[in-house]
Amino acid sequence: MTKKRLYIISLDAFGDADLTFASTLPNFRKLLARSALVTGVRTVYPSLTYMAHTSIATGMYPNQHGIVNNTRLQPERVSADWYWYEKDIKTPTIFQVAKKAGYSISTLLWPVTGRSKAIDYNLAEIFPNRPWQNQMIVSGFASSLTYALDMNKKFKHLRNGIEQPELDDFITAVAIDTIKNKKPDMMAIHLVDLDSTRHKYGVKSTQARDAVVRMDKRLGEILTTLKECDMMEDTVLAVLGDHYQIDTHTVIR
Template identity: 50%
Template sequence: MTGLTKNMIVISFDCLSALDFSYIHTLPNFQRVFQKGSYARNVETIYPSVTYPCHATIVTGNYPNRHGVVNNTLLQPGVSSPDWNWFRRSIKGTTLYEEAYKAGLTIAALLWPVTGKAKSIQYNLPEIFPNRPWQNQIFVSLMSGTPSYQWELNRRFGHLRNGLNQPELDDFVLESTVHTIKIKKPNLLLVHFTDLDTMRHNYGVFSNEATGAIYRHDQRLGRILDALEESGKAEETTIVILGDHSALDVNKAIHLNIVFREKNLMTVDLNGKIKDWKAYCNGCDGSAYIYLKDPNDLETKEAVKEILDELMVDPDNGIEKVMSGEEAGRKGADATCAYMIEARKGYYFLEHHHGEYLKHISHEDVWKNNKYMLACHGYSPEKPDYTTFFLASGKGILPNEVISSMRLVDIGPTLARLLGLNLGQTDGKVIDQIINAESIL
């Protein structure tokens, strides 16, 4: 397949919403991309709409039930901090960066989810954090990415970091990105910024802190565009700016595993730790999977259904919809679950199995425990005002095209087409409307 570009920068601004369009359209560096760019103001996300499945979808063009990353975290009942889908091995099938590698292109990735130990990424700083008492951040990063590259970035810019705190983390990622563009000159650069997502979780969707993060993202974008121009490759490069999901404000957390424990579908020891379980609520924030330890345990499955039906009677319990595993699969989620449940607006799910079923969340709760949030995602793409955003400009992109309808699954095949790559049979389709076929290399 003949490509239209051999240089591409994909910038993911985590939690960038379609509702941010009016604001970002006024910002000077976003405007630099809008001037000759084409965009989709409303991009339908996936189910569940959480970060790791979304980013796996972006690079595969497939829904979670096909690429295999069905949640941020692994199913580890009772573990207070479950492991995440950090590693490339979690993704089934090929990816954009692997096909680029096969085509002889150089790839760099900075905090792009689900890239740990990805052999095809020559310059890799994966998104991962220490999740064991004996681990530290530098060690787990080095073991999961490109050690020499990471040493270089930490030596130069490590002083900017403050653990995983924002906005310092994104400041580190920005300087690392600028350095990578100028020195490493990758053909494909994937970079993930999470400042906005963090501020929305901690303060709310339309908080001043979230607006401040968008403004900082505009400044970061400007630095990246300037670095690209200084590298002399601006005219040869495609710039892609995208979000992965939106967010909704919340003030109540649902702890369904407490009900399962009370109904003897879960047992705990004297220390409150789970000894055994028959049913478990695996949270995806605005939605949740319910898994059975034995998928063939029809008695437990029926008991769970009775619990859910009873809770559904009262809207104040926070459950908006209950789906079977088959129905979840048809929406692109994990069909192996027994049920998938959707939270009402203002509610989200946590996996705690102690305390109260419903927790009203205050600002103080958020600062005391990072499990609590004032906004989150994970909801169904069918929720109103819940779309994300896509913007592309530069090599191979027609200017000033407005895409009326687009899905997150369409991004992967579209980027592959621009690079002359093939992701195979995907759930998404190429958005031909924005492609400048006359610029074929």
């Protein structure tokens, strides 16, 4: 029996409220036409990216899997460290289970996967948080080193550090290259352009709508690659949002 692939694409900060506009865009429309649609899903509490993605990867609530915030409790630091590394997760992840079952795995900017022994082709989400660090050092340490160096060599011209929307352009190019040349059995891609844009400009801003359009284009590039590689029919594609956002008028420190 042919092994089914599972490819997960996480659209950070994409929620039910985005579906009306997204469904007018060509690639979202293609996906919706051939997919089961689940709406009204509640994210975990607090509704932050790292807890949500770890719950997606484990099927557990944060009090069970152990990732209870994006960042560690480090009040003495100006910039607290994030939960970047897989070792902090207390329950098995889908990546670990799949690896034991003989699946090859790739994750791209999927939170809390740093230094994972289960993932074959990993570009971990991490940034330098010490004066003596730089992006290449921390990424190389947390990711699959040879793979990370190869992808950076091929596509570093697309990046502008970790700024968006260039970072998602880079990750999409890496995803396409990985699909073509590695054909992993499982893939988990985390796209952050929309979340970053909403934090900067507001939830219902024109810029956020533009980010959804860019997201549609990137989805289209991935779909085209799957089709060209004759992988569409034996790949289960799960496209999801991890949380939504609301604008705030007051912040209490």
